[in-house]
Amino acid sequence: MDKMAKYKDIATIIRNRILEGVYPTGGLLPEQIKLAQEFQTSRMTIQKALEILNFEGLIYSTQGKGTFIKSNAASLSRLDTSINQYVGTTELFKDQAVVKSQILKNELRLPNADEQDKLQLTKTDAVYDIIRVRYLDTAPYCIEHSVMPAKILGDLTDNILKESIYAYLENQLNFKIGAAYRKISADQPNQMDQEYLKCAITEPVLQVEQTVFLQTGEPFEYSTTRHRFDKGSITTINMGNARAN
Template sequence: MMGKQLRYLEIAQTIKTKIRQGVFPQGQCLPSQKELASIFNTSVMTVRGALAELAQEGIVNIIHGVGTFVGTTSVNANTIGLQGFQKEMGNQKRSITNTVLSCEHDITDTRLDKLFCNTDARYSCLTRLRTIDGTPVILQRSYVAQVHKDVFDSYRAEDSLYQYFTSRTGLLVTQGREIMTPILLEDKEKELLKLEGPATAFFSQRVSISLDDAIVLYDEAFLAGPYVIMASRKLGKTSVFKYIINNAGKAEPENSFSDPDLWEDLV
């Protein structure tokens, strides 16, 4: 049993290397499971395990009855995930507006140097404001190495930044990591989010990691405390999160626990 497990992981690593080398480009359909089993001189079941491992990492997309394709868009992680925000708001039938506030270049920051593993590098920053039904809810700043500055210059507010970044750079993002911290907003952020007095927010710091295990995109977002709350449901070993938007600016979690519409898609 142990040998079979090591074999499927070995095959997964070999396929991953071929994707990294461009042998299997983004969007390309991989050979069938039967063909891969012949190539690797193993069983279809072992190949299926290798592909499942790659699908779990977001490297391939398995479409049953069609085939297995090298991923073409950013990873959809089972974290709160800023990149799933627009889709989630659509599911909740919320009207979301994404506005580009600024695009800056030639930024130097030792903090970013540590994240991107660079020295004395320059970066570009895209600042956006998300409004829900006319209410400012999220202020987001995204950073990339300046070699990708054209991505920000040509970005349109109606596009998904993560998918657009992938399509323009050819970098396959296979992992996202996000840390959320409760904070008190500073005056600048309060002004942009149109909040007065002491105001709280979730401060999200997220990195998008490529197939080469390199950080290629860094995001900082302020999620206004009066309007954004989060729900989590744990089933077995799986935990799923989603945003809840409170236009009233007042949380009532006691009522939310028994709301079937809130929990039905948290599976």
């Protein structure tokens, strides 16, 4: 690589190699020092990348033997999203498809009581009210309805919304994205789902309601995302720490 890769980028590359069979299931990953040499980065950065893949349930490490690819890793769908995944649609699919956005709404307004509570705002703090349809190549993937504080986002233009809000936050505003709280449910398609996601009235949609925080703990997004039933799922990984009572 031409420059030092970030650990998230390295994790994406290794993940794709696993899903594509470049690294066979049940086999060993290359040693960390060899990966560090390939990506022209430090071993610590490689370890952070592997922590992501371990958390996603793709790999596991055995002391003295190395890091192995789990036998079911290749069966994980590219459209599956980890329950802990909050990197954003553009980052999630950047090596798999062209992500495009159709902006249906981008307005400044005052928050309602629920938004004030979730985003820790006063009733006079302005928010952006954003609705976007996200496409993978030309296929509709989801409808995102996001409410975000103007005091954090600054001048949020349509050009930014057509690309990645998260990339704008991290690369232009120098914020670091932290944790997220998610609520996942199934719902019947509404008129907007039927129009933009091409859902039949009998087909369910997957709804993800989330509040996302900066590393400082300040909430910067309250959103509801609605997916076609056949365009992915939310996965959760039990890392083996559960105990029967």
